[in-house]
Amino acid sequence: MLPRLNIKGRKIWMLSALLIVAIVFSFCHIKITKVTIPATAQVGDVVPIQLDLDVSCNSDGSDKLIVGVLMPKGWKGTQNMTATYTSSKGNGSFAMTPLTTLAPHGDGKNWPDYMRATFGIAGNLIDDMEWVVMQSDVPFTYANNDKITGSINLNLKVGADDNPTIVKLAYVVANTTNGFTSDNFVDGGYGATAEYYNEYIGDCFSVTGGGGDLVDFCNPQLTTVSPPKSLDNDLVTLTFDSNVIQTDLSGNDELYLCATGTTNDGQTIAICEQTTRTQMKPLGGGRFAITIWPRSFFGVSDSQTVTNMTYFITDKTGTKQVGYGNTAAPFTYKFKCG
Amino acid sequence: MNRYILIIAVWLFSSCRVEEIAPVAEAPKNVTGSWKVIKATRNGTDITSAFDFTQFRLKFDSADNYTLVNRLPFLVNKNGKYKLDDPAYPFKLTMMPDGGSAVSTSFNYPTIAGIRQLSLTFIPGCELNSYIYTLEREN
Numbered sequence: 001m002l003p004r005l006n007i008k009g010r011k012i013w014m015l016s017a018l019l020i021v022a023i024v025f026s027f028c029h030i031k032i033t034k035v036t037i038p039a040t041a042q043v044g045d046v047v048p049i050q051l052d053l054d055v056s057c058n059s060d061g062s063d064k065l066i067v068g069v070l071m072p073k074g075w076k077g078t079q080n081m082t083a084t085y086t087s088s089k090g091n092g093s094f095a096m097t098p099l100t101t102l103a104p105h106g107d108g109k110n111w112p113d114y115m116r117a118t119f120g121i122a123g124n125l126i127d128d129m130e131w132v133v134m135q136s137d138v139p140f141t142y143a144n145n146d147k148i149t150g151s152i153n154l155n156l157k158v159g160a161d162d163n164p165t166i167v168k169l170a171y172v173v174a175n176t177t178n179g180f181t182s183d184n185f186v187d188g189g190y191g192a193t194a195e196y197y198n199e200y201i202g203d204c205f206s207v208t209g210g211g212g213d214l215v216d217f218c219n220p221q222l223t224t225v226s227p228p229k230s231l232d233n234d235l236v237t238l239t240f241d242s243n244v245i246q247t248d249l250s251g252n253d254e255l256y257l258c259a260t261g262t263t264n265d266g267q268t269i270a271i272c273e274q275t276t277r278t279q280m281k282p283l284g285g286g287r288f289a290i291t292i293w294p295r296s297f298f299g300v301s302d303s304q305t306v307t308n309m310t311y312f313i314t315d316k317t318g319t320k321q322v323g324y325g326n327t328a329a330p331f332t333y334k335f336k337c338g
Numbered sequence: 339m340n341r342y343i344l345i346i347a348v349w350l351f352s353s354c355r356v357e358e359i360a361p362v363a364e365a366p367k368n369v370t371g372s373w374k375v376i377k378a379t380r381n382g383t384d385i386t387s388a389f390d391f392t393q394f395r396l397k398f399d400s401a402d403n404y405t406l407v408n409r410l411p412f413l414v415n416k417n418g419k420y421k422l423d424d425p426a427y428p429f430k431l432t433m434m435p436d437g438g439s440a441v442s443t444s445f446n447y448p449t450i451a452g453i454r455q456l457s458l459t460f461i462p463g464c465e466l467n468s469y470i471y472t473l474e475r476e477n
Binding site: 073 | 381389410415465466
């Protein structure tokens with residue numbers, strides 16, 4: 001009886017070892033070799049984006065392909081992006097990765113959160129972005145020493161929030177086994193430590209048209225608004241960065257907000273005084289901020305809402321003022337959520 | 339010998355008695371009083387020092403009324419009635435503003451350094467913007 005058990009056990013161990021080897025060493029290094037995207041687009045356009053991929057496999061295995069795209073939240077990418085692929089291993093399509101699917105090596109995070117934690121917002125300056133993640137419809141099977149080439153063809157409808165936008169789109173490819181890990185083998189061109197994933201950050205991409213305010217994720221701005229999307233019943237922080245360019249206010253250590261609000265019934269309310277009500281707090285390093293509750297700041301009635309505001313930053317005399325792009329035009333902001 | 343063992347065993351068993359401990363009732367949570375903001379966050383960022391929260395007061399009385407003093411963006415913007423879903427083990431605070439519809443939020447009522455705090459989460463504007471006020475009772 002015992003010898004038979006031993007033989008059985010040995011087989012099980014061998015099978016288990018083979019399985020473990022297959023799981024641990026099933027991987028492919030991957031890289032995005034080229035991204036093709038139009039130079040600009042209009043709000044509402046469906047933009048074709050092509051990612052060309054090279055994949056180099058060091059074992060047998062089978063994985064689904066993951067692709068993530070970093071874009072403004074306002075574009076509602078989960079509703080407005082589709083993707084297909086063509087490759088030397090076959091063609092197919094991508095589907096949104098369920099938010100309940102946990103990423104391998106992701107410490108319990110789903111794919112969008114894992115990408116956010118690993119790659120952040122890829123050098124963009126306004127934190128109102130999200131990673132939209134898709135996975136291939138079927139796993140692709142590969143063999144040791146396979147060299148696979150292929151393309152992912154994304155169709156992204158841009159500007160669902162109706163805002164003209166300048167943004168650095170970023171792309172990540174990976175597989176459903178290895179997450180964002182790498183090994184110590186040298187595999188020419190696949191990252192410093194031969195990575196099982198790859199990130200590609202695009203140049204600043206402009207979307208023009210639309211009825212909203214320009215949202216520039218790419219270039220430092222004289223003023224920023226936080227949260228980026230808010231209503232008049234939010235607490236809204238306006239920050240002025242005097243380091244962006246030389247202005248009439250450079251060197252001033254006492255700055256004020258001069259704002260005009262417009263209500264839903266067409267009333268305009270100007271609050272342009274140099275008092276504690278409008279004084280901006282120095283944050284250090286030439287940056288100043290003021291947080292306002294627009295409903296209270298503009299003193300609207302219960303039946304009114306503030307729909308938008310224009311504003312300047314002034315010195316304590318009110319005579320020197322800085323507007324949008326350091327011009328005589330005011331900064332503008334619309335109170336809306338989309 | 340066996341007889342002695344039996345006697346000792348009977349004696350040991352007879353020395354046990356059932357002691358009935360009356361369960362201590364959980365005290366009802368009493369939120370009456372005037373509460374002030376000691377910390378405020380917006381989307382997880384501390385904005386306590388960025389805005390003047392010092393004048394705001396949230397007052398609960400024993401007749402289930404609440405009053406807002408020096409209003410701020412909050413769960414409600416009018417005075418009204420309030421109730422806890424369970425007086426002893428509340429998980430939810432509901433505020434019913436006069437002439438408006440009821441609004442509920444999680445009831446977080448921790449004791450920090452021996453002092454009760456009330457932590458209320460709400461969304462007064464865009465849905466993406468979540469605020470938490472941590473309040474402490476005024477003396």
